[in-house]
Amino acid sequence: MKILIIGGNGTIGSTITAHFSRNHEVLVAGRKSGDIIVDIVDSGSIERMFEKTGAVDAIVCTAGEAKWAEFNILTEDDYYIGLKSKLMGQVNLVRIGRSYLNAGGSITLSTGILADDPVVKTTSAAMVNGGIHSFVQAVALEIENGIRVNVVSLGMVEDAYEKYKDYFPGHNPIPMHKVVNAYVRSIKGKNNGEIIRIYD
Template sequence: MKVLVIGATGFIGREAVKELEIDAEIITASRSSSDYEVDIASPDSIKKLFEDVGKVDAVVCAAGGAKFKNVTEMTLEENQVAVDSKLLGQVNLVLLGQHYVNDGGSFTLITGVLMDDPLPKAASAAMANGGVRAFVKTAAIELPRGIRINNVSPTMIVEAKEKYGPLFQGFKPRDGNDVGLAYRKSVFGRQTGQTYEVY
């Protein structure tokens, strides 16, 4: 099985790769330091990625940016980052990538706990997460050729505690491998339209 992992070099992407590479051939993509270069905020960049990589059995995304700022201070431009990257970036991966996914293949997108457990400064990220979750649930009933789609919604993982701990006050970090297993369930399982909460 050939799996394209976008954001493979990050905290979450590394956990997905560690788990999936046990049973699949992994192709990595991100803006730097991966097999292929892609910026998911750019539809042209996504198109080029799929043209270059060709057919795959699964597309896994662990990338998607957002600005963390209080809503009282956030500018429209700052909020647009989450729209262009985490929300539309992932939706566009599906719209453009569906033609490159083999029959019975899958998409697995990334969301996060912030859409269910509010934190200060997280409204923009939560907006993108909720949009992706709703898109996944609905796209699942339309994708052709047995192609499935799910999203993994982690809380902060242990491996990222030093970076995100100050933001996630009172949240119990989960082991990164639990997130890797959620990606495994999505890629190797048969479910579709699901949100795998690792809270």
Template sequence: MKILIIGGKGTIGKKVTDHFIKENEVIVAARNSGDVTVNIEDSKAIEKMFREVGKVDAIICIAGEAKWASFNELSEEDYYIGIRSKLMGQVNLVRIGQGFLKPGGSITLSTGVLADDPVVRTASAAMVNGGIHSFAQAAALELEHGHRLNVVSLELVVDAYEKYKDYFQGHNPISMEKAINAYVRSVMGKRNGEIIRVYT
């Protein structure tokens, strides 16, 4: 398979890339490095990336950011950080990417536990994650050419525990193996329009 992984240099993305590259042709896209570069906030940059890469069997996005701050500190513009990046960035990857997806191919987006179990300072991030869930479930109903669309939603992973442990007190981080397997289930399986939650 020819697999495009956007965000393939990050904490989770690198491990997912390392798994798929063993038996597949993997193209890694990132903002400043990788086989191709892309800023997912820019739809023209997304189009340019896909023209460079060409047709693929699977698209995985493990990218996008959102502002973390106390609710009373978040400005309107702060919310748009997540809307432009993690939400519309992934929406545009589906909207544009379907034209570069081979028949029967899949698109996998990424969110996280905040959509279902938010913690303090995550009003914006939780909002964006929930929006992606609703978008994917609706868009999957209208995909053509046998295309599939799923979302992987993970609990805090062990490799990011030290960085985020103060936010996720009482949460049980999941292994990187479980995180990787969620993406494998989406790409290699037959599910469509599902939120693949791995919270334990």
């Protein structure tokens, strides 16, 4: 299987890359490093990425950002960070990437617990995550060629615990093997339009 992982050098992406690289051909794309450089904010950059990869069997995205700040100080431009990057970046990966997927291939997007259980300073991020969930459920009804689209929604993962623990009081860190299994389920399973929630 030929798997493209966008954000494959990040906290979650590197763990997924290490797992799938054992038995599959994995291409890593990233904004600053990887086999291919891509900025998912720019649809032209996404097009150029796929022209380099050619046909693939699975597309995984663990990239995308959104502004974390108190609601009272968030500006319109602050909201556009998440809308252009994490939301439309992933939407465009589906919109463009479907043409580069082999029949029966899969696309796995990434969000997080904020869509269902937001914490302070996450108004923008929670909104974006929720939008992706709705998009995945809707696009699964129409996407063709046997392609499946799912989203993995994670709680605070173990490898990011020290960085984010103050934002998530009382939350249980998600073991990295559970993180990997969520992506395995999306890529190798038969589910389509599913929000794969791993929150505990």
